Amino acid sequence: MAPQTLNWSAIESDARFKELHSRKSVFLWGLMAFSVAYYFALPLGAAYFTDIFKIKVWGPINVGLLFALSEFIVAWGIAFVYARKAAEFDAMADAINRDAASIGA
């Protein structure tokens, strides 16, 4: 399977590639937008909703501390969700790769 023999534009317009592309784009950029929004909520919340951040929840632990800790949980959660979802994308890409030489040939 020498790369130069592949018909790239045929693969690009192959239905399976289109499917992979659209599912991946929606998933990745959606997750990206969510993570950025969640992250910026922390410094903005600390500055503009200070009184809420100060509310004590459990002993000296306040909303602000829980929110900051949740940033870590959310970041790890995103990594976990993506790792699971990526297996699906890998399988789709593998299927395309197997047939790559014959697409558009």
Added chain:
Amino acid sequence: MKISRWAVAALALTAPAIAFAQTAVNPKYTWLTFAVFAGIIGITMYITYLAAKRTKTAADFYAAGGGISGIQNGWAIAGDYLSAASFLGIAGLISLNGYDGFMYSVGWLVAYITVLLVIAEPCRNIGKYTMADILAFRNDPKTVRTFMAISTITVSTFYLTAQMVGGGVLVKTLIGIDYEVSVITVGVLMLAYVVFGGMVATTYVQIIKAVLLVIASLTMVALVWGQYGFSLPGFLEAAVADPNIQARVATMLGDASKNLTATELGQRFLEPGLLFKNPIDQVSLGMALVLGTAGLPHILMRFFTVPTAQAARKSVIWAMAIIGGFYVLTLFMGLGAAMKVGPPNITAIDKGGNMAAPLLAQYLGGGQDSMLGNLMLAFVAAVAFATIVAVVAGLVLAAASAMSHDLWVGVIKGDKATSDEEVRAARICSVIVGIIAIVIGILAQGQNVAHLVALAFAVAASANLPVILLTLYWKKCNTAGVVAGLVVGTVTAIGLVLVSPNMTYPKAVTAAAKKVVDAAPARIAKLEGDLAAATDAAAKEKFGKALAGAKKDLATNTATLKKFEGQTTSLVGLEKPLFELRNPGLISIPAGFLAVILFSLMFSDKRALETWDELYVRSNTGLGRASAAKH
């Protein structure tokens, strides 16, 4: 008080000048620190020796032959990323400012989400050794290689300077070795790793350092948190009730603290607002972190060392687990240091708080005069030292690769160089970059370099990331857009910092100093009167100390006035900042993206459009990559 010749020889130094200031390590136990340093250096040198035997081709030198596993690369990324600034700096920020310090650490982890979701895998599928490889795929190779190499060298040099200067100061503070000597030691060691062992040795040095860092942090956290039965509310309650922390908050708040009870003061340490006053600046910094990390050449380069996109993904997930876990640990180290060591003792040795973690280690081992305490401190100091060397090695390798692979082979030789020639060129470039780093490190002594790391992130986010991202994801992106994006992003970021409050404005500095100097005679006279009138020993000591402090203030401020005599404007001729934010990202990042988009649309390019299908299929499927990964 003398450091033995043997210990000095172990660091491979010639004719060292050793000066003693107030240091963290008890001078009686300096030998212990040197022994631990020597042990770590010995291990890494042996690995370099083994790596050198394996480093034969250009692929070996730049990318460890693509033979690093996902887990190994994850540890190496963590080792590359957790610089002294995050290891010692964030623990220090938390120990002095509580909540705001912890909040600051969050952005450094969130940054990896961008790397994971949109950068790591496509870069692995498209690139070979450098960032410019990705751009050269669709754009005019010579042009984009030239501009991207310049940008890579710029970003790496900013980061490098901060590391060299910070490292020199750090080693001096820890054990009292002269600044120049420690800069040269770091430089020579790092050069040995990079020149002989290339990416293989650099990777293993980063892995070893990350493992040591995690061991040191876990030990400290176990010892300090264990005292409270590993209960989070129990630990925080102790922090709130701690007199050291309450006193710190009272000092920071000044008059505003008068109506607060002791517990309220302690609780205030766990609430936002002690350090950060300008949320827009915070958002601007956050943007630079979240988009800049993905544009740092030395981080991106790590993805070329793994065999597949899956391994690249796995390595980012490991890196996120390690880096995030480490920042959670810093919460305990920072608060622990605030309680056990106390902010005044931390700032007495280093104003920025960098000594919080080392001093906590010393305390937990049994204190300043104990053997175990000093052994623990020696271990933390050695980890800090290994940190600087490992981070600097990664940076030098990135800059040298851009010089040799992009500028020399790609532009000058027109891509016609044998693997042997390229390895030789890469080694020569490493030596050049290394020597430049040492010289800059020595010249920049005493300069305020703290904002250089933020500047490196800002340039990476405003110039490198837009061009990489749009090349990978936007069909119409082309050479004109890439060049415009790199130039506009870099110039805007650096330009805004030059007119920002980060620079020194002599007028403001001298005005503040003059105020202190003018008020000093009255203050000293009053304290002298108080001292003479004092009867008991405690009061005498208190006024004596205050008097000495006042005299010291006068001396420093007089020196400041003298230093800035006749100067009224900053480096770029300004009396006061033109731009109020310390972090330029908020403006410079959109400017970078806009430049790529506008110039790509203005100058359409057939080749960029024609290669789009191939790039997009390759980046999403890894097709055509399999053969390249085998060497």
